[in-house]
Amino acid sequence: MTEVMLTDLTKNFPSGARPSVDRLNLTFTSGKIHALLGPSGCGKTTTMKMIAGILQPSAGEITFDGASVLRVRAERRGAVMVFQNHLLFPYMSVGDNVGFALKMRNESRVVIRARVEEMLELVKLPGLADRRPKQLSGGQQQRVALARALIVKPNVLLLDEPLSNLDAHLREDMRELILGIQRQLGITTVFVTHDQEEAVVMADQIALMFDGVLHQNAAPDQFYDCPASERVARFFGNINVLPGTYAGGLFTSARGAFHAPRAAITEGPGSLTIRPEAIRLGRASAETRAANQMDGYVLSHIYKGTHARYKIAAGDLVLEVVTAPEATQLHGDGDTVRLTLPPEKLWVMPRPA
Amino acid sequence: MTTAQFLTKPIASSRSGLTLMGLLRGAALVLLALWLVGPFIPMLVWSFAHRWTFPDLLPKQWSLEAWTYVADPAAQVLPAILDSLLIAVPVTLLSAAIAIPAGRALGLHRFRGKRIVEFLILAPNIIPGLTVALGIQIVFINYGLDNTIVGVILVHLVASMSYAVLVMAGVFSNYDPEAEEVARTLGANRFQTFLHVTFPAILPGLVVASLFAFLISWDQYVTTIIIAGGFVKTLSILVVAAAGGGERAITAALSIVFVGPAILFLIIASKYLTGENSSAGGLGRR
Numbered sequence: 001m002t003e004v005m006l007t008d009l010t011k012n013f014p015s016g017a018r019p020s021v022d023r024l025n026l027t028f029t030s031g032k033i034h035a036l037l038g039p040s041g042c043g044k045t046t047t048m049k050m051i052a053g054i055l056q057p058s059a060g061e062i063t064f065d066g067a068s069v070l071r072v073r074a075e076r077r078g079a080v081m082v083f084q085n086h087l088l089f090p091y092m093s094v095g096d097n098v099g100f101a102l103k104m105r106n107e108s109r110v111v112i113r114a115r116v117e118e119m120l121e122l123v124k125l126p127g128l129a130d131r132r133p134k135q136l137s138g139g140q141q142q143r144v145a146l147a148r149a150l151i152v153k154p155n156v157l158l159l160d161e162p163l164s165n166l167d168a169h170l171r172e173d174m175r176e177l178i179l180g181i182q183r184q185l186g187i188t189t190v191f192v193t194h195d196q197e198e199a200v201v202m203a204d205q206i207a208l209m210f211d212g213v214l215h216q217n218a219a220p221d222q223f224y225d226c227p228a229s230e231r232v233a234r235f236f237g238n239i240n241v242l243p244g245t246y247a248g249g250l251f252t253s254a255r256g257a258f259h260a261p262r263a264a265i266t267e268g269p270g271s272l273t274i275r276p277e278a279i280r281l282g283r284a285s286a287e288t289r290a291a292n293q294m295d296g297y298v299l300s301h302i303y304k305g306t307h308a309r310y311k312i313a314a315g316d317l318v319l320e321v322v323t324a325p326e327a328t329q330l331h332g333d334g335d336t337v338r339l340t341l342p343p344e345k346l347w348v349m350p351r352p353a
Numbered sequence: 354m355t356t357a358q359f360l361t362k363p364i365a366s367s368r369s370g371l372t373l374m375g376l377l378r379g380a381a382l383v384l385l386a387l388w389l390v391g392p393f394i395p396m397l398v399w400s401f402a403h404r405w406t407f408p409d410l411l412p413k414q415w416s417l418e419a420w421t422y423v424a425d426p427a428a429q430v431l432p433a434i435l436d437s438l439l440i441a442v443p444v445t446l447l448s449a450a451i452a453i454p455a456g457r458a459l460g461l462h463r464f465r466g467k468r469i470v471e472f473l474i475l476a477p478n479i480i481p482g483l484t485v486a487l488g489i490q491i492v493f494i495n496y497g498l499d500n501t502i503v504g505v506i507l508v509h510l511v512a513s514m515s516y517a518v519l520v521m522a523g524v525f526s527n528y529d530p531e532a533e534e535v536a537r538t539l540g541a542n543r544f545q546t547f548l549h550v551t552f553p554a555i556l557p558g559l560v561v562a563s564l565f566a567f568l569i570s571w572d573q574y575v576t577t578i579i580i581a582g583g584f585v586k587t588l589s590i591l592v593v594a595a596a597g598g599g600e601r602a603i604t605a606a607l608s609i610v611f612v613g614p615a616i617l618f619l620i621i622a623s624k625y626l627t628g629e630n631s632s633a634g635g636l637g638r639r
């Protein structure tokens with residue numbers, strides 16, 4: 001149970017023009033699962049390695065439960081990393097891999113043997129201690145790597161894209177396993193990923209980074225309901241963004257005015273966003289448009305069984321709409337439609353001038 | 354790409370019977386074996402020959418006198434072997450000790466002036482050994498290193514080390530240090546990490562590098578003569594002296610003794626040369 005706090009954490013590499021990690025302020029709450037999310041090269045792995053003690057920060061502070069760990073070497077820090085590849089030491093048996101950390105502490109063979117079997121049971125691979133890593137499947141190897149990390153009862157568990165290398169059907173198993181163990185042991189867990197879906201399904205809290213800078217740190221649903229910026233919204237797959245200006249709860253754009261009580265700004269230039277499934281799709285009508293409505297036509301649509309996904313053109317905008325199950329096949333390509341954007345589902349983000 | 358690859362791959366993949374490629378591969382293997390073993394046959398014959406003149410396919414008279422000479426303590430063969438080992442073994446160990454960090458730096462990191470460093474490491478092997486040794490000798494006289502075993506070791510090291518460094522640079526360019534980082538976070542200190550993680554991973558390549566270093570030192574003649582001529586008598590000096598004296602049978606017998614340790618080393622190392630391990634560097638199978 002360790003709270004990890006990063007204060008103005010910065011890392012400059014000699015080769016880079018801008019910092020790889022730039023004044024990062026983050027708290028990883030004790031016993032929770034946190035995701036460090038971002039495209040490759042955003043500094044998330046660098047951050048993880050600084051927490052582990054593999055890289056020294058250029059500036060800033062890292063504390064575990066309030067005490068600085070900058071002078072604590074990697075092997076004593078108790079922040080254990082599990083990588084998605086190069087998982088296991090190939091020339092050791094599975095048991096020797098899992099028992100590696102205890103061997104480094106000069107524990108007795110009997111103790112190691114018992115603890116190894118205990119850890120293999122925890123990751124649901126009992127009795128495989130004498131196998132070679134090569135004899136195991138990718139998913140099994142990852143579980144062994146997890147067991148090898150957990151045997152030291154780490155303060156912090158650091159995972160590198162824990163699900164990315166696995167087949168779809170194994171992902172669910174691995175997710176369940178990691179979540180189950182994490183809850184059972186209560187270890188503060190941080191994982192890095194470029195996959196927002198992986199972050200959403202696994203994390204209690206997501207920190208999204210671009211170019212070494214933190215853009216939003218929030219619970220997963222917040223990234224859909226109130227993204228901090230257009231870039232954040234688009235990273236989470238939401239293309240429904242309208243530019244305009246905001247004042248007094250009213251958002252004015254080229255496509256009309258919208259009542260939008262929820263906003264990150266009080267007034268000025270902003271971007272309006274709404275989740276694809278929050279938009280209501282109706283037939284075009286001769287009636288005058290009410291507030292928070294706009295007209296468009298269907299560019300394309302995909303029927304997905306439980307729902308349908310439409311691309312709607314409205315002026316120079318393209319909006320994405322996901323319909324409810326009962327309204328899957330109402331509209332064909334080229335049909336004129338009327339969109340209703342419920343005020344309580346709208347969110348106004350700041351827009352850089 | 355390499356001999357080791359060439360030797361191991363066809364056998365594994367030619368289970369499709371007698372195809373044209375299979376036949377060509379077989380023929381190539383036989384040729385290669387002949388090319389490697391061939392030169393030893395006349396040498397072996399020569400070492401037992403008393404008289405062997407031009408048109409004869411085999412000597413008219415056989416004799417053991419060359420081998421008797423080699424075995425005679427007066428011929429100083431055993432001390433020469435010991436001298437050669439006394440030089441080649443430290444040269445091998447020092448080369449390996451230098452090649453691990455140097456190869457790591459060259460193979461794993463990018464830095465300013467890397468090409469220049471690579472060139473400077475190779476430079477003593479581009480310039481003729483005679484020139485290099487003559488230059489070094491003048492320096493060694495100043496430090497009292499001429500005519501000493503240590504001096505010979507140092508001059509051999511120049512040649513051996515550069516090959517070893519290049520092999521290890523190849524090994525480390527295929528090497529991923531993340532396994533070390535994992536070991537560190539699991540509580541291994543730097544020494545433990547090297548011993549349990551780095552060393553087993555680079556071992557096959559290290560054996561190849563050591564093999565090169567050993568053979569290059571074992572083979573040195575000119576540099577040994579220049580630095581310690583008359584004081585340090587290695588086996589290669591003995592071989593060249595016999596050849597210069599026109600004693601063909603003795604030269605042949607000494608030559609066979611001369612390749613002995615090299616072949617022994619090769620046999621010990623062969624496990625790593627053909628092994629499945631992926632980090633065998635220049636000789637790896639990836």
